[in-house]
Amino acid sequence: MTRLTICIPTRNRQIYAMDAVRHMLASPRDDFEILIGDNSDDAAPLADFVKEINDSRLRRLPPEDKPLSLRSNWERMPPHARGEWVSFIGDDDYLDPELCEALRVASDRVPSVDAFSWGRSYYVWPEARPLPQITKIPTGSHLIHMEKKDLMRKMFFWEGAKDRPACPFGVYHGALKKDLMERIRDAFSNRYFEHPNVDYDSNCKTVMMADACIYWERPLSVFGSCSASNSAGLGDKKLGAERLKTFREENDGELEAKDFPFPIELGLTASVAHTIEWLKQRYGIELNGWEEGFISACAGDCESQSDRTGFNEKKADYAAAIRTWGGDKALKLFNPVYRYRADIPKFMGHAEGHLNFDMAIGNAQTAAEYYKIIDGMLFPVRLLESRLSEG
Known part of the structure; x- marks a missing residue:
């Protein structure tokens, strides 16, 4: 059974997608697949790559006759997903296939779960990081059943928002059951993604339509930012x-x-x-x-x-x-305060449930290499079921 389809839409950034795929396919698991939505001008690099890898867990949707919008490239991928669950990441990101184990355990504990998410970790690729940067990862490992009413307030009422809604549930760096995605499509204009801001479009509709949302504090993926990414422009x-x-x-x-x-x-x-x-x-x-x-x-x-x-x-x-x-x-309610202090060294260490450290740790050169380093610091995914049993 294919438990999870990892979707990677990409356009002219094939080298990043290839790196993520190579590391994911190093996993011995056979209950996940990777689906690349290739929207590049040149189809050859990824076509040759998929052929060379020759792994049944890897499939590719080739470019169409003309370039697609980001929204349309995302839209064409879910119908081809064979997994019970679907997750999207960027081509400069990384996702641990061990998510399959977390999904299995969560489903056993809460059979109605159809939206799953996890702690955040961030990585800026070296070519986009001219100066040292401090990053942080959550160190908790609790599995939490989130109340829908609380998530609605976080998403639509901006409750607890720092600069964006503090609601992590959606198909981007989250996992949705394929059935939930079909229900979202049926309820909203026969599309999986309506608004061009596809990740937040998914977040809004997930909170509205999901039956049960489970959050694991432990990171299972990396939000990457290469020099060509939109996030680099922030x-x-x-x-x-x-x-x-x-x-x-x-x-x-x-x-x-x-x-x-x-x-x-x-x-x-x-x-x-x-x-x-x-x-x-x-x-x-x-x-x-x-x-x-x-x-x-x-x-x-x-x-x-x-x-x-x-x-x-x-x-x-x-x-x-x-x-x-x-x-x-x-x-009168708008009172921002300039807080940046270049003269104060950025904190490194553990505080408020997060570990703060230099992003260049271990000389990681890719998002996948970075994840491998932090994975060794975090609660082992394989022990999640036994930990819950003990509780």
Whole structure:
């Protein structure tokens, strides 16, 4: 039985996808498969790679006659998934096939589970990391049944959000049962992914449609960021504008909600908000009481800036949008504070359930190599069932 399909959509970044695949296929497990959605201009590199690997656990969807939007490339993949569960990652990311074991244990404990997620870990590839960076990983290993009402508040009311909704459930760096994905498609315009911001589109609908959401504190994947990734543009205004321009040109869906005066160029918070507001407008969902949480997240987006000029510019732009949207009453709730201190060394060590350390640990050169290092620090996946039995 194929328990899990790992989907890797990619466009002209074949070398990153190949590295992730090689490391995943080193696993002895036979209950997962990898499906590559190749949207590249040149089909040969990945076609040759799949042929050379010659592993039945690896399949590839070839490029179509013309390049697809990111949304359309994601959309064509779930129908080809053979797994009971489906997970998406980026081509510069990594996912541990041992997720299959966690899914097995979670399903045994909670038979109704149809959405599963795990702790976060982040890695910037060396070519995109000119300066040392401190990263952190959660060190807990509890398996937690999350209440739907709490997740709804986190997702749609921005409860506890720092710069984005604190809701980790969706198909991107999460796993959804194929049946849940089919129900989402049937309920929302016969598409798996409607909004071009596909990951948050999935998060919104997962929270709305899932029967049971289980979260494991232990990381099982790595969010990678190479020099060509969109996430690399978050810290560089010029680069971010270029990436967004390309995204707009290749997009085939509606990016912005109507009458919501927050340009997505403002940053991550504005972009996510447009996804949520677009969905609410599309399906006539009316909510009250989310505004303060959103404004707080806008402040958090500003506070992520590491230089004073960037902070001041972003603060002014958000303030203008908030005043247009909610007037002076809303603006009074917007109080970002510049917090970056270059003169204070970044903390390394264990605090508040996280281990903080240099991202260059072990001289890892890829997301997969980085995961191998942190995997040795974390609670062994193979012991999850016995730990729960003891509890």
